[in-house]
Amino acid sequence: MEEGEKTLERNKRPVRLVSAISALLVGLLFTTIIGSTSAYAAAAKDAFTPNSLGLEVQSAILIDADTGQVLYQVAQDEVRPPASMTKMMSEYIVLEEIQQKRIKWDDIVTVTKEAASTPADGSQIYLAEGDKHTVKDLYIAMAVGSANDATVALADHIGGGTEQGFVQKMNDTAKSLGLNSAHFTTATGLLDTTVISAADLAKFARLLLQKHPEFLDYSKIQSYKFRERDKEPMINWNWMLGSNKDVPSFKKFAYEGLDGMKTGYIGAAGYCFTGTAKRGDLRLISVVMGTSTKEARFYETAKLLDYGFNNFEKKTVVAPKTVVKDAETVKINKGVSKTAPIVTANDITFLVKKGAAPQISAPKVTLQTEDKLVAPIKQGQVVGTATYSYKDADTGETIEKKVDLISSENVDKGSWWRLMFRAIGTFFAGLFNGIVDLF
Structure with a gap:
């Protein structure tokens, strides 16, 4: 090898060394990135509560809307921030105020400085201080667009001019409804100091639908143009609405029979959703809390609802x-007959696993006393109750259902003559028994 070539070869060695070191560093960096990503994914997966359905949630519950029977649960009593699902309580209170005739749908609400100053980092309808809108328009903005400023405007209107006045009403309402885990600090759910369990959220959702079924008339609105000058309508954050089956961007999320209820997100809560769907005569309510993405909250909800409807x-x-x-009978006072035949007023139905034969305990019967059942007694008159119990073999939960017992016949009041002879007969029967007891 000539000197020049040797010099060139010597000059190449450092270059090769640098290249080798660079390649090694790139490899290490790539490995670190992949490892970090895997570790992050593993950490995210570890954050979910293990469960048999493979739900990627931190807590969840599925119940029968008719009875409140729990069909499935994952850490249902864990207290967590509900984010904008908080607005269900705000919506409930507005509906209560309307029912009690303290406000009307067409009442005009003047937007306060507090409402207009709602942080811009969440859903809103961009209200300005002094704007005037009807209760109904603001309610729809809250129900469909999850508008925080519209929620605060209604809270101020009902709460004596301040959101905190309304928050006190929220907490008082939660207490009266037995939502023991609930604590509200805002009307919107923007703060993570507002907390509730999935179990109490489902319980509340059921009460809301029972007392105010009109809630669904608003929660199922797909879109709503708040102001005439608005370029675009607000779009319902609930992508699972069954009516979205024909909307290209939401088609894959649309769920048959789903017509409510409320989504939610803040960093401390993750992505959340309280949903309800009805198929045939069965309505289910689901709650998922702490999912990882907007889409995931709907996918996990679909898994829960599928489990309920399919099983x-x-x-x-x-x-x-x-x-x-x-x-079979109940004693009657002063009637033509001393007793009346009785039957159940309606049926007793339980939600059970398909193909299972539910084991029902003997009923606990409570009948009104004879002194309260004074003839005449009308056919169909309630004379007592019977309570039936069913124990779910999977959850261990005991579900009770009470049915009224009614008279199946009319029992007329006895004549004076009949009642007199009955009293005489009763007197001598008692006297005879008393004499027999002496021997």
């Missing part, structure tokens, strides 16, 4: 007008 059915265990064993 449970209603079974009637007692038909209407059934005679209850050992409670």
Whole structure:
């Protein structure tokens, strides 16, 4: 090898060394990135609560809207921030105020400085101080667009001019409804100091639908143009609405029969959703809390609802007008007859696993006393109750259902003559028994 070539070879060695070191560093960096990503993914997966359905949630629950029966749960009693699902309580209070005639849908609300100053980092309808809008328009903005400023405007209107006045009403309402885990600090749910469990959220959602079924008329609105000058309408954050089946961007999320209720997100809560769907005569309510993305909250909800609709059915265990064993009659005072035949007023139905034969306990019967059942007694008159119990083999939960017991016949009041002879007969029967007891 000539000197020049040797010099060139010597000059190449450092270059090769640098290249080798660079390649090694790139490899280490790539490995670190991949490792970090894997570790992050593993950490995210570890944050989810293990469960048999493979739900990627921190807590969840599925219940029957009719009875409140729990069909599935994951850490249901864990207290967490509900984010904008808080607005369900705000919506409930507005509906209560309207029902009690303290406000009306067409009342004009003047937007306060507090409402107009709502932080811009969340959903809003961009209200300005002094703007005037109807209760109904603001309610729809809250229900459909999850507008924080519209929520605060309504809270100020109902709460004596301040959001905190309304928050006190929220907490008082939660207490009266038995939502023991609930603590509200805002009307919107923007602060992570507002907390509630999935179990109490589902319980509340059921109460809301029972007392104010009109809630669904608003929660299922797909879009709403708040002001005539607005370029675009607000779009419902609930992408799972069954009516979205024909909307290209939401088609993959649309769920048959789903018509409510409320989404939510803040950093401390993750992505959340309280949903409800009805198929046939079965309505279910689900809550998922702490999912990882906007889309995930709907995918996990679909898993829960599918589990409910695919695995449970209603079974009637007692038909209407059934005679209850050992409670076939009830004593009547001053009637043509001394007793009246009684039957169940309606059926008793439980939600059970498909194909299962529910084991129902003997009913607990409570009958009104004779002194309260004074003739005449009308057919269909309530004379007592029977309570049936069913124990879910999977959850261990005992579900009770109470049915009224009614008279199946009219019992007229006895004539004076009849009642007199009955009293005489009762007197001598008592006297005879008293004499027999002496011997």
